[in-house]
Amino acid sequence: MPQFPGSVPSFASKVPKTPAGIAVSDESHRVPASAPFVINLNQAIKEGTTPSAVCVDPAGARTPVAEGVPVTPGTFSFQRASGTAQFHSSDANREITFAYTGIGSPVRSEDLNQITGEIVAIAQYVKQLAAQRAQVLTGHIFGVAEPT
Numbered sequence: 001m002p003q004f005p006g007s008v009p010s011f012a013s014k015v016p017k018t019p020a021g022i023a024v025s026d027e028s029h030r031v032p033a034s035a036p037f038v039i040n041l042n043q044a045i046k047e048g049t050t051p052s053a054v055c056v057d058p059a060g061a062r063t064p065v066a067e068g069v070p071v072t073p074g075t076f077s078f079q080r081a082s083g084t085a086q087f088h089s090s091d092a093n094r095e096i097t098f099a100y101t102g103i104g105s106p107v108r109s110e111d112l113n114q115i116t117g118e119i120v121a122i123a124q125y126v127k128q129l130a131a132q133r134a135q136v137l138t139g140h141i142f143g144v145a146e147p148t
Helices: 109-141
Strands: 022-030 038-040 052-056 062-067 075-079 084-087 095-102
Touching (some): 022 038
Antiparallel strands (some): 022 095, 052 062, 052 095
């Protein structure tokens, strides 16, 4: 849902494409509280590399999380091309820290949809302002009272 003109949304910074890869460590995310239990990593994962994840409990203890298909409690599944990790429902609200070799931020459809929604909202707002301005100008030119 567009936020403009009520507020101006912020958009996450993207990491430039790096085919050679960049080591990413301690990238923290929280597993969503409701389905889908998917985390979008900041970067896509380089083919041929092995990502790792650990669950961090409130006391700070770190427990490795195994990569597994199908996803079962305590495991996750990576989609390398999209940079996403899917978790089991029992992992909801857990903090997960990832380490992997990233190759840049993927462009996700939800990113484009959010930007497109804001552009449409801005265009509609500008059109509305132009219509209001035309009414005011018409009133001045023809001696008609300004709209209230």
